[in-house]
Amino acid sequence: MAVHQLVKRYGDARAVDGISFSVERGDFFGFLGPNGAGKTTTINAIVGLARIDGGRIEIFGHDVSTAWRQARRLIGLAPQEYNFDRYLRVREILMYQAGYYGLRPRDVAARIDALLERFALGVKADAFVSQLSGGMKRRLTLARALVHDPQIVILDEPTAGVDVELRLELWETLRALRREGKTIILTTHYLEEAEALCERVGIIENGRMVALEETAHLLRSHARDELTITLAHPVQEPPPVLAHFGARVDPQDGARLRFERLGPLELSEVLALLGRAGIDVEAVNTERATLQDVFLELTGRGAR
Ligand SMILES: Nc1ncnc2c1ncn2[C@@H]1O[C@H](COP(=O)(O)OP(=O)(O)O)[C@@H](O)[C@H]1O
Ligand SMILES: [Mg+2]
Structure with a gap:
């Protein structure tokens, strides 16, 4: 995935001010920065949720703005804010998501069962989101991101506000995804999280990239x-x-x-x-x- 000179404005303010970075297949990339730095805005641009004002984004060679159909199939997003339909049950949420990618129910039923199992949501398959605990909602967000078996998994602050136990559990899940060959992009403002998980990191501040390096190298050269x-x-x-x-x-x-x-x-x-x-x-x-x-x-x- 490659981002070239990305610019996103809100009114006169540049939320993202010309950043460039790329993530190689199979990498675990940490996208770091304080609150308001422009992480979510960048992620939304990558997944095609935000119109961009400048620059270019490519996913395995597909330009996100001209070939968004091909590009979006390759990415699964676990967004920062919960955006579940409150009138759908857990299994239905995953089914709808599959439909969004043009996958037929009978082709994904087994995969969805496996995801429910993997994320310990099997017993809640017929529950509404309002009946889930915070940790279950987080796991559902991740399960939903994986429904169409994307190459790239993007997680926007997956552990914000979660307790230590769930955080460690999510870390294990992310490591397992990595071992399965997924490319992972994680945004976080918990630096110890990036240190524990990410091979490379980009640090963004006020919409600009202030560091882009291998984590180990960054630690050796700066701190x-x-x-x-x-x-x-x-x-x-x-x-x-x-x-x-x-x-x-x-x-x-x-x-x-x-x-x-x-x-x-x-x-x-x-x-x-x-x-x-x-x-x-x-x-x-x-x-x-x-x-x-x-x-x-x-x-x-x-x-x-
Ligand atoms: N929809 C919006 N309208 C106006 N300003 C926004 C909007 N979304 C984000 N911003 C602003 O853009 C900047 C970057 O926000 P965001 O990308 O959410 O940061 P981060 O995810 O790093 O915390 C912030 O100053 C934020 O207030
Ligand atoms: Mg954010």
Whole structure:
């Protein structure tokens, strides 16, 4: 899937301001950004729900605006907001969705049964959406996105507001889809979610892409692992050799030495140098860099 210079305006405001990115077959791509950044607008443009004001979107070579019929068959969307017909029962919702793609009931009945089973909705097949729990609605959204067996599955904030248990369950489901060969695009403002799942991420802010990279590479190139060493006794200054490698004394607590990046030094060497300087160490704490750190560095603010 490729997005070239996409622009979407609402009145005078550019909700999406010329973004470009592509997702390869089989990728798990994270589309990140704070609320209001333009994620849903971009997704809606990709699935043909929003008219675009500039740029071009291709799905396996099909231009979304000229070949939307071919393009939309290849994509399944689990939207951010629930949009179920309240007068339909769970199984009917899936049947209607299949009909929307021109699939006949007798051809999809078995597949729908399998989806109901997979998403633990079998017992609710004849229930109305109003009778489902929040978690069941989330699972139904995903089941519906998969009815026509799309190549690309797009999930817009699938875990917003869901509890930890359901979130982990959804993560497992997404990993399984990935193993089945689906291409997955996930929007989220939970950065730890993207870190756990996505091989590549794009970070959007105010309608512009501020980063587009492999997750691991982004973490290596932007964020730093932080090392804090708690000393037995406060010091005024770090030993000169360690100051040279970026150690600084915590201004609030003279017993803490902080390193923002170790550079060429190994932790064991730091400890040896402290020992040689006659400084006793009480505790060592390392904090792994997270996407949250990268996000802060790139945008100057938190994602939430
Ligand atoms: N239908 C609309 N009419 C006017 N402005 C909109 C509409 N939908 C979204 N916006 C605005 O576009 C921007 C991007 O919104 P959205 O794509 O929903 O962000 P995200 O999904 O990243 O939270 C926001 O400023 C939002 O207020
Ligand atoms: Mg959104």
